[in-house]
Amino acid sequence: MKFEHVQGSIVAMVTPFKADGSVNFEVLTQLLERQIAGGTDAILAIGTTGESATMTHEEDAAVVEHTIRVVDGRVPVIIGSGSNCTATMLENSKLYQSMGADALLLISPYYNKANAEGMYRHFATTADAVDIPCILYNVPGRTGCSIPVSVVERLAKHPRIAAIKEASGDMAYAMKIAHCIGPDFALYSGNDDITIPLMSIGGSGVISVYANVMPKMCHEIVREFLTGDRNKALANHLRYLQLMNDLFLEVNPIPVKTAMNLMGLNVGPMRLPLYEMSGDAKNRLEATMREAGLL
Numbered sequence: 656m657k658f659e660h661v662q663g664s665i666v667a668m669v670t671p672f673k674a675d676g677s678v679n680f681e682v683l684t685q686l687l688e689r690q691i692a693g694g695t696d697a698i699l700a701i702g703t704t705g706e707s708a709t710m711t712h713e714e715d716a717a718v719v720e721h722t723i724r725v726v727d728g729r730v731p732v733i734i735g736s737g738s739n740c741t742a743t744m745l746e747n748s749k750l751y752q753s754m755g756a757d758a759l760l761l762i763s764p765y766y767n768k769a770n771a772e773g774m775y776r777h778f779a780t781t782a783d784a785v786d787i788p789c790i791l792y793n794v795p796g797r798t799g800c801s802i803p804v805s806v807v808e809r810l811a812k813h814p815r816i817a818a819i820k821e822a823s824g825d826m827a828y829a830m831k832i833a834h835c836i837g838p839d840f841a842l843y844s845g846n847d848d849i850t851i852p853l854m855s856i857g858g859s860g861v862i863s864v865y866a867n868v869m870p871k872m873c874h875e876i877v878r879e880f881l882t883g884d885r886n887k888a889l890a891n892h893l894r895y896l897q898l899m900n901d902l903f904l905e906v907n908p909i910p911v912k913t914a915m916n917l918m919g920l921n922v923g924p925m926r927l928p929l930y931e932m933s934g935d936a937k938n939r940l941e942a943t944m945r946e947a948g949l950l
Contacts, residue, residue, distance in 0.1 A: 657731070657757060658697070658731045658733065658757040658787070658788045658817065660817065660818075660839075660841050661696055661697045661731055661841075661859070662696070662841075662859045662860055662877075662881055663695075663696030663859075663860045663874060663877050664694075664696050664860055664861055664863055664866050664870070664873040664874040664876075664878075665695070665696060665699055665733065665843065665860060665861065665862045665863065665866075666695045666697075666699065666863055666866035666867060666873075667699045667702045667703065667705070667862050667863060667864055667867070668687075668690075668698060668700050668702075668704065668705055668722070668867065669686070669705060669706075669867055669911060669912055669915065669922050670683070670700075670701070670705040670706050670710070670718060671683050671686065671921070671922040671923050672922070672923040672925075672926065673923055674923065674924070676924070678710075678714055678717065678718060679921075679922075679923055680717075680721050682920070682921055682922060682923070683718070683722070683725075684725050686867075686920065686922070687725045687726060689870065690866070690870050691729055691730060693866075693869075693870030693874060694870065694871055694878075695866060695870050695873075695874055696731075696860065696874065696877075697732070697733060697757075698726060698730055698732050698733065699732075699733040699734075699862055700718055700719060700722040700732065700733070700734055700735065701718055701719065701734060701735045702760055702792075702862075703735070703794070703797060703907060704864050704867070704907055704911065705735065705908075706908060706926055706929070707735055709926035709927070709928075710926075715747075716750065716754070719734055719754055719756065720754055723754060723756065731757040732757050732758075733757065733758040733759065734751040734756040734758075734759055735759075735760045735762070736748040736750075736751050736756075736760065736761065736781075737760060737762030737763075737792060738762075738764075739762075739766050739767050739798075741776070741781070744777070744781050745781050745784055748761070748781045749785065752785050752787050756787060757787060757788075758788040758789065758790060758817065759781070759787060759788070759789045759790065760789075760790045760792050760862075761778055761781060761789050761790065761791060761792060762794065762797075763777070763791075763792065763793060763794070763795075763798050763800055763802050764777050764798070765797060765798035766798075766799065768798075768800040769800070771803045771805060771806055774800075774802060774803065774806050775806045775809055775810065778791060778806075778810055778813075778816065779813060782810075782813050782815040782816050787815070788815055788817035788818070789815050789817060790816075790818045790819065790820055791807065791810060791818070791819040791820065792819075792822070792845070793807075793819060793820065793821050793822060793823055793845070794823065794845060795823050796822070796823070796824075797822075801828065802819075807819060807832045808832070808835055811832075811835035811840040814839075816840065817839070817840065818841035818842065818859070819832065819835075819841075820843045820845040820862045821842060821843065821844060821845055821846075821853065822844075822846055822862075823845075824846050824848075824849065826849065826852060826853075829842070829853055829856060830856060833856045836856075841858075841859040842856075842857060842858040842859060843858060843859060843860055843862050844858055844860070844861040844862070845861075845862055847861060847864060847873075847899040847902070848896060848899050848900055850863075850876065850877065850892065851876075851880060851889055851892045854877070854880050854881075860877045860881075861877060864902055864903075864907055864911050865899045865911075867911050867914075867915060868898070868902070868911065868914050868915065868949065869895065869898075869947075872891065872895060875891065876891045876892050879891065897943050897947075898944065901940045902914065902940075904932075904940060905932055906929065908925065908929075909925055909929055909930070909932050910932060913931075913932045913937060913940060914940060914949075917940075917941060917944060917949075917950060918944075918950070
């Protein structure tokens with residue numbers, strides 16, 4: 656299935672692990688089916704939430720192959736192919752395209768960072784070399800650097816740069832790039848708590864952590880907004896806002912995997928250096944989940 660300016664809820668999938676730390680493909684299948692049944696509009700694999708930073712290239716490829724095969728064209732599949740090494744991102748992107756990815760998520764270069772021209776070329780080098788849409792990923796809380804507005808403006812004109820996942824949480828930044836939105840360039844919220852505000856300036860939906868827990872509701876919130884029932888969308892958004900926030904009480908994906916395990920979804924442990932959620936935070940998350948009717 657082609658990625659054609661998807662509007663809606665795109666789930667940033669967790670990667671389930673067995674007790675021994677290996678990928679649990681049986682549970683991954685169950686999670687993918689649960690997302691599709693819940694109305695999720697597209698699926699993102701091996702992004703930040705998928706713990707790809709702790710996985711080998713072979714494991715990444717195995718998860719990509721499994722995800723694409725199980726989804727089987729029912730919704731678009733986006734693959735996180737980013738790296739702080741441009742050559743590695745290019746290699747990953749070509750591989751995942753050959754495996755059947757519908758689109759790619761490209762993160763800004765973390766740790767080594769970059770100046771504006773280097774940032775532009777980091778993304779453009781990959782976009783020039785592939786034939787499928789690419790989504791920029793702005794998440795300075797993870798990378799230590801933000802994609803400059805001037806770079807977004809340049810990249811938005813590239814024929815294969817289709818969107819940006821804006822996960823800075825900075826509405827002022829989002830406002831500065833909102834004029835780039837059009838038929839060939841979309842804006843997605845990368846923070847569940849500000850999905851509605853970003854959609855109010857032209858956003859097409861959310862790439863969501865929360866959707867791992869409540870896929871149907873996440874889809875409905877975005878769909879209600881897009882179809883004009885904005886009051887209902889806002890009411891549902893506010894109803895589950897505390898849960899969205901509590902899924903970030905600790906570093907993602909620790910809280911969301913904790914929540915999913917509490918729900919009996921058996922996603923298993925995190926990989927080091929991520930570790931089990933602390934007692935107080937876990938108790939708070941569990942209380943919020945009970946209020947939301949999840950337990």
